[in-house]
Amino acid sequence: MKVIVVDDEKSMHMIMEIMLKNINSITLVGCFLDTWSAYAYLSDHDVDLIFIDIILPKESGIEFAKRLREEGRETKIVFLTSHKEYALPAFDVYALDYILKPVNQERLKQTIGRAAVDIELQKYSAKQAEQEKKLIYSCIGSMELRTSQHEIIKWRSSKGAELFAYLIMQRGKLVSKARIIEDVFDHMPLKKADAYLYTTIYQLRKLLDRYGLPQAIYSGNQYYVLDQKQIDVDAFMFEDQCRMLDFNDATQVNRAIEHEKSYQGKLFGEQVYGWAQYEIERLALLYISFAHKLCEALLSRAEMDKAITILKNLVENYDLEDRSIMLYLEALALKKDEVGLKRQYKKFTEMIREEMDADISNKVTEFYFRLIEKFN
Known part of the structure; x- marks a missing residue:
């Protein structure tokens, strides 16, 4: 388990380094005096657990944790502090634990144990979700949609393939009908484009329904969204791995050597959108x-x-x-x-x-x- 410590006292860095060395499977990968240097490190490195003081210069530990949560990061956070009064705000940012200084070795060991269990549960849940994926979309160097059993799904039309690609790249966000028409059907008269969009959406829905995703495309109030929870997208996985x-x-x-081989050409291959x-x-x-x-x-x-x-x-x-x-x-x-x-x-x-x-x-x-x- 990779751990960092954020505390504005260097003596606390030394104490935590000594205590963490006595706990198996823990690797202390960094100690930081403020949240900005810690954030810079997290931008390029994967960390499992953060021990952080609450009272820090410029940005408090709670403000830092809130920033991480707003970005969607699920890194485990444990607050280290001399102040009891911050317990409730700390748990508002989904802290794993709240340890009062001076830190006790046994208390620290218990917290590490909780973190290890939580991380394993997260991995198990992710594995289960992965097994439930029904479709795989390969768009690096190609545009291929297939089932988890590797059956290739044939597109009804080239426009259907393009619209699916367009909705995928929205990453689950609502997109207006007007914007879709402007981006994907811009060469057509408005009335024809509107009808073509309706027909293409209908065909995509039927196609996805046939492969177990009956409500993957939602529409309402002039907006569309593609639910991607059961679709693996190689470009997104490639990007995540590059950063991690x-x-x-x-x-x-x-x-990384194996990961590099997965980049087989530009996004969408020879298609020019x-x-x-x-x-x-x-x-x-x-x-x-x-x-x-x-x-x-x-x-x-x-x-x-x-x-x-x-x-x-x-x-x-x-x-x-x-x-x-x-x-x-x-x-x-x-x-x-x-x-x-x-x-x-x-x-x-x-x-x-x-x-x-x-x-x-x-x-x-x-x-x-x-x-x-x-x-x-």
Whole structure:
């Protein structure tokens, strides 16, 4: 279980570090003096449990917990405080526990035990919900809807496939009929678009009903919403994993290698939807950033060949930015492949000139010559 401590007294950090070391299965991954530095850490790292003081500079522990809850985070929170009067407000933000200072080792152990049970129950509930999923929607590099038994579901029409994709990307939010018409049926006269939307919604409802989701599309007061609770969407799962994986953890780096393979092309594959352009670009940038971090982790582990495989795909299909090129060159240098390094630099120079009508950046050139100097 990964734990952080947020307290403005460094002595409390030391006390908690000593006490937590005596409890099995606990890893203290960070101690912070204020909520802003803790929040920055949580933006890039997955944590199971937060021990936090209530009286803190700038933002109280309760205000911080409320902020996390408003963002939908379900991280377990335990308040550490010298003040009894904050107990009720603490539980208003769904705190797991409220421990008065000075912290007692046995009391701390009991709280950790409760947290462990709660986390296991959450995992079990998530697993049960996963088993109840009825449909799987693959939209990275394709647009395929299938059952949990892997039966491919055929679309009634291309517009039906597009409208389903559009509603999926709303992530369970209401969307007005007027906006759907503007985004999906904008090339049609209004009256025809209205009728076409009604027909397409009817066909989608029938299709989903046939596969056990009779009320998945709800309409009312000129709005539509697609209930996605029983539909797995690969793009959303890919995004969640990109944000959760910790590249400092060897086991998670191995998982990340497998996760990277799931990005099989841009969102919706070869389909070009104007309304989806922002999401297409956002997911591609997320993948590129994820691939960079993964390759850096692989190079730090001297796994150059694995990094080169990923980088080769990256520069050929998605990205010719400096960071990708420099990682590729660094991987070759770490392999002590001087011939390959020179050949690849020349190839990048030609690719950029041909595709962008520009010269390779000075930053890359300087980096390349620093790598070459190491061979002399």
